[in-house]
Amino acid sequence: MDYLFYDIFKEGKTLDDAPPALLRQESEFAWASTRSGETTRFFPSITDEENKVNGAVVHWRGIESPERAESIKQEVPWIRHGFSDAKVIPIGNFTSVSKLFQQGGKYLDCEPVQRLQPFSTDPCVTWYVIIVARDASSYDTMFGERDALHCVKLWKGGIAEEVFDVVHPQQGKVLRLKANDRAEVKQYVEDIPSLSEGAAEVDILRAKSHMVWEVFF
DSSP: OEEEEEEEEOTTOOGGGSOHHHHHHHHHHHHHHHHHTSEEEEEEEEOTTTOOEEEEEEEEOOOOOHHHHHHHHHHSHHHHTTSEEEEEEEEEOSGGGGGGSSSTTTTTTOOOOOOSSOOOSOTTEEEEEEEEESOHHHHIIIIIHHHHHHHHHHHHTTOEEEEEEEOTTSOEEEEEEOOSSHHHHHHHHTTSHHHHTTOEEEEEEEEESSOOGGGGO
């Protein structure tokens, strides 16, 4: 299975507070995970104003179970030493888009979500929006088709660059967006039905969309 791991430094913590030994452990752990193929993407998360590293967004693959994913999470040095808090979300390809197929062309001409303002920020900055249903058992019936449609509209508008399904035992969506700031991101996703109807929780992370090993060197 594939998972999205993300962690954020605890309040008051910065990269400058990390002892050199902890940075070395984190670097070795991340590098070993990448070399083994377990980690397929590693993006530093950054603060909105100062672009300071405050965590990471990581794609894992080939993890056999949610229990194993949680176990690996606890092995991450940032987590083991109490420096940051983390979540692990099971994800898969955006197969829920198939709910829009074979409906007599009902969604063929769906209007894209329009950009609120021209994209003018650092092209390496990307936003992760992680939407997780409060009740996984009812999500597919109540929101599967409607959430998928809104994600397609964001993609057609050139706002969503990628969409993933959150999969069993959880449900929801993960989107990677291009936007200028957090307020703009919130406006793009606030009409996703599961969010607008209060049936899901959301985390929004700002990240650098490339490998930045130099923070460890």
